[in-house]
Amino acid sequence: MTAVVRIEKLTKEYRLESVTVRALRSVSLAVEQGEFVALMGPSGSGKSTLLNQLGCLDRPTSGRYILANEDVSRIDDDRLSEIRSKYLGFIFQSYNLLPQYTVVENIEVPLLYQGCRLNDKTRQRCVQLAQLVGLGDRLDHRPMQLSGGQQQRVAIARSLVNDPHVILADEPTGNLDSRTSDEVMQMLTKLNDAGKTIIMVTHENDIAAWAKRIIRMRDGQIETDEQNVRAKVRHEMAGEFSASLSSLLAEAIR
Numbered sequence: 451m452t453a454v455v456r457i458e459k460l461t462k463e464y465r466l467e468s469v470t471v472r473a474l475r476s477v478s479l480a481v482e483q484g485e486f487v488a489l490m491g492p493s494g495s496g497k498s499t500l501l502n503q504l505g506c507l508d509r510p511t512s513g514r515y516i517l518a519n520e521d522v523s524r525i526d527d528d529r530l531s532e533i534r535s536k537y538l539g540f541i542f543q544s545y546n547l548l549p550q551y552t553v554v555e556n557i558e559v560p561l562l563y564q565g566c567r568l569n570d571k572t573r574q575r576c577v578q579l580a581q582l583v584g585l586g587d588r589l590d591h592r593p594m595q596l597s598g599g600q601q602q603r604v605a606i607a608r609s610l611v612n613d614p615h616v617i618l619a620d621e622p623t624g625n626l627d628s629r630t631s632d633e634v635m636q637m638l639t640k641l642n643d644a645g646k647t648i649i650m651v652t653h654e655n656d657i658a659a660w661a662k663r664i665i666r667m668r669d670g671q672i673e674t675d676e677q678n679v680r681a682k683v684r685h686e687m688a689g690e691f692s693a694s695l696s697s698l699l700a701e702a703i704r
């Protein structure tokens with residue numbers, strides 16, 4: 451198997467006046483297609499910094515990052531955003547939805563960033579993604595009119611619109627109660643079953659328990675990296691999610 455993401459001796463320093471924070475210290479990591487990784491570790495250990503690097507949201511101070519066989523540590527900004535929208539999907543703790551947009555419009559946003567022209571076909575796909583995450587009856591609602599779990603499901607649908615190779619999630623259940631967290635994790639597990647590589651930051655052991663590999667960070671370095679042979683048993687999800695996921699993912703918009 452080939453690594454879908456590979457970082458080599460990646461360092462990230464933040465310089466603030468006279469102080470330099472070494473947020474990542476020569477971190478090397480390879481993640482293969484189909485893995486489900488939980489990144490854990492104490493506050494300030496560098497989890498979000500690492501995820502931002504993997505997401506091409508920030509540049510390293512030194513080291514290399516190979517994403518889908520391309521060295522992205524040194525490419526220009528235009529190519530970087532192209533790669534980002536082609537290969538990566540993002541899910542954040544605070545959902546990051548646009549408040550003035552409806553559910554369907556929020557799912558369309560990555561297509562706009564990609565310079566894609568919206569038409570009936572793209573609209574249809576976004577409606578199907580909304581239905582996939584169980585929001586078929588909320589298409590015209592705005593984020594304020596949705597529960598936290600529903601908002602995160604919009605974010606999951608949005609992360610899928612480009613059929614990304616890798617989904618990066620920073621504390622995706624951080625704002626949710628345990629029942630709703632479970633629903634979100636079941637959804638991510640199904641996506642992983644459908645072949646999506648997932649890298650997720652979490653503080654909670656209960657949430658990390660769903661992942662197949664658990665990496666713990668400390669002081670900007672990887673402390674432990676273990677397979678989780680007892681990854682949580684996947685329950686059968688009700689509704690249309692499982693049935694329509696694969697076919698929907700197969701008809702990506704390019």
Ligand SMILES: Nc1ncnc2c1ncn2[C@@H]1O[C@H](COP(=O)(O)OP(=O)(O)OP(=O)(O)O)[C@@H](O)[C@H]1O
Nearest residue numbers: 464466471473491492493494495496497498499500
């Ligand atoms: N933009 C920034 N400028 C300066 N320092 C930063 C910046 N972002 C992060 N840091 C510092 O880098 C270190 C790692 O931060 P990071 O956000 O990656 O931690 P984390 O593991 O995600 O923590 P948490 O669990 O609290 O979210 C911290 O010491 C933090 O203060």
Ligand SMILES: [Mg+2]
Nearest residue numbers: 497498499651
């Ligand atoms: Mg963080």
